[in-house]
Amino acid sequence: MTRPETLRNLLPAMMAVVAAIVSLVWFFTAPNKELKELPKVLGHREGCVVCHLPMAGFIKAHDPKAIGCASCHLGNPFTMDKSAAHRNMVLVSGNLSEADRTCGTSKCHPLLGDNIHASLMASGRGMVSVDRYVFGETGSPDGHGHLSKLGKSPAQDHLRKLCASCHLAKVKTKPAPISQLSRGGGCTACHLKYGEEARAQLGMYEEKGGLPKFHPSLSLQVGSDHCFGCHSRSGRISTNYEGWHESEREPDEVPKSPGFRILEDKRVFTRMSPDIHFERGMECIDCHTWREAMGDGKGYFHEEEQVEISCEDCHPVKKPHMIAREGLKEIDAKIVKRRKALGAISNFVLTSKTGLPLLNVTLDATGRVVVKGKDSGKTYHPKAPPSICTNQIYGHDRLTCQSCHTPWAPSCIRCHTTYSRTGMGIDHITGKRVRGRWIEEKAKMFPRQPALGIRIKGKKETVDTFIPGMILTIDHKDYPDTTSRKKGAVFRRLYAPTAAHTTSAKGLDCHSCHNNTLAMGLGEGLISAKEGATKLQNMVFDPLYPARPEDGLAEDAWTGFLGERRGMVSTRVGARPLSGKEQRKVIRVGVCLSCHPANATGIKNIYRDFPAALRGLTPQCRVPVPESSGSQKPEK
């Protein structure tokens, strides 16, 4: 036999030997030997449960015996090979990037999976558009944007490094219980709940790598702690709600006392009056609906557009519209069925804004509103508005409930934002440390009564509460790109509307607005009659804080005394501070209040028909004719 011929015969023999060895090795190491029982879930066999059961901790609907593991964690359930089964698996399920393949599939929660992508909590659309507006990159605070899809402009870089962790689309990468430091995670940001056993099993898994046998639950039990991580920042509604105001103190500067609270991120808070709803034991979800949290499929610009509840839904001035249980949409009916606390409700109050059902609000036999705690099952009987709210006092028809029921809100009056090209910051989208950092030098933050301003709701003007969210300078001079650098330092004085979540049961008294320069948007200060004035009382305003050189207004002011500010004055289209004319009206009442208290009776109660009272002024009456102190030019 020639050499090539020998080789031609030898090669197949060698191949056969190699194949036999490799096949035998495979056969003896294959994982699916002696498998007797193969569970079937959602119409298919699932290999995952063979290794991962028993697994406790689930509610019935999410039991792996019913939906398996791959429904949430993906991977390949049709193989017993560990690496093949775990390929493309997601350890932390529920992130919105995979929601259409996990929680939001047609077999599970298709509507919610669709809606969530458009919701504000997922995109932070309002945050993006307002920030870009403030930086001067867009001409309107209304606009599209997404905190997970930011570009490289200064505003977007600012968001990327300071704000982009706070939205549902932020990807959660490690299994962890919800804490004050939790951010993102999609569906699990709200619906994941670690009990003690689940925490212990997670600890064991992290320490020793053992296979956990107790899973955190995924349920409708969404505690306020789930909201706290993100909502204790910016407007700080979570901390406001519980009656905590952020101070500038360091943790080691404060004693251990009920008057202080140190959060996990080391911010120190001081005790303030909590929201009445918190005092009564209500959780965030007892007021807020699933449509507000997860979206209704529409892409709103700002939170107040996505929020559908209003005070009068539970404190109605007239009988609210109702819907019977049988008329509920499938998703609402499902929620009512799942929530034990709501099982007995047969008729549901509809919101006045959207006409959609509040699944925990009903009327009792006497026609009084009854609110059930969605998780707690507690029963609340919200009071009907007192007569002062329903029998309109002259001139108060534009006021929202919170204008009078917000005793305080956190207010920061100055922030200097600079970019440091050499500093290191964290890109919250990628989670990586990157060069370039935004530095915010903040002034003291005060817990004080918010300013009143005008907002456009529908086509109507309303008086609402505003806080000085954006009195700041942005210094671009160190920013890498030349065009941005040329902008230099930009000064802005914008107030933002606020739903402070510090609601008081008792409304503020008349002085709180009519003799309060904060409420008028002037900042802290004193309005007084000019020295030596006699009958014609000329009024002057002495601000507490010095004027800023950029616009001549006091540091904490929104507008000038009797001045006009229009244009770029708020983070919402059409919102503005009180005009000079409106301020005059407020002050005029304030002057009268000094002699005619609001609770006066008889002739002294002049406020029911104030124009008539003004026609009957006596020589003793002080008539305020405030002098105009330099109205402001409209802002571009």
Place this chain on the structure above:
Amino acid sequence: MNAPPNQQPSLIKGFFNSWSRFFPSPGLLTHAALFVAIGSGIALAFGYDVNRPADSLQVMILSNLGGTFIRAIHYWSSQFFLILAAFHFIDQLSKNGERGVSRGLWLRLTLIVPLVMFLMISGFMLKADRGGVLALQVIKGLLGMLPTGGNTLRFLLLGSSNSLQLIYTHHIATATLLVLIFTLEHAGRVWPEWRSVVYVLASSMIMSSLRLPILQPEGPGAHVKGPWYFVGLQEMLHWTSRPGWILALGGTIFLTLCILPLVSEPGSKMLKRLMAAGFIVYVGLSVMGWFFRGADWQWVVPWGAP
């Protein structure tokens, strides 16, 4: 019958010369691969239930070692059969082999091309997993676009119901028998050469041990691609809004192959060059579709984040 003139281009000639120094010819290996695929297919049929195709395969893969291995051998021997048949075809076309057989036999051999493609894609559909179900939808849609006889052809090949019964019948009987008959007639022998069988079977066993063919899990949005040999077609379908043109192109290539012996030698050479260029483009499209397409057929880079 005249022997074909030897005008094989040097690159291809060099490749097949080196090949034949160590291995049996591609023709012999193709013959062997067909037998291994048929044999393993017969064994696989014992565990496969066409009335519950997905479930029967899931049960087999998850709990039956022998069944899993036989299925893997069937899969890999089929892939080898396709690749070796393509090699053999290129080898023969490059040597003007179409002129060395009778016109009737050439026509029958040419018919093997669509038959093999049907065997491959029907095997893919019979898995009844996510990929299989989508492939069935695509093929049904494509056949329905034929201007005349499309619906009839669809009915004859795929049946009218959701059952895979007719496809299964064609897969195990009609198409397999036709390919076997045409192959045996062409090969001039019934049983394959022993070394070729060892090569194909051993290669299939090694590949089966290293990489089991998997079933694609259900669920929208998952990365679902067709079998590797159809990814180029998927890429073409992505680019065009008129899939009918793709069918027309396929039909034209088939007809071109059929008439090759009738065309003058210079004309045949030009047609072969055109087909070679088309083949290279298709390989390029396949590479693009396989490595650079992710979920929803969006561009991705293979080294990027999953």
